[in-house]
Amino acid sequence: MxxxxxxxxxxxxECAFLRHARFGELPPAVRPEDRIELTETDPARGAPENAPERWDLRHG
Structure with a gap:
């Protein structure tokens, strides 16, 4: 039964056709010479800089 x-x-x-019908074409790939290196500009969240003693809760 x-x-x-x-x-x-x-x-x-058929899956490729359905995927194309739903999402369309992918954008062109970025060429390696067009890529850039990521540089973080925001300070780290939650961690005081150069002050590990501030995290020592025994002295609070």
């Missing part, structure tokens, strides 16, 4: 509620099975080509 076959279950009538089972999901349909798609081939790879």
């Amino acid at each position: 076959s279950d009538t509620n089972e999901e349909p099975r798609f081939t790879d080509d």
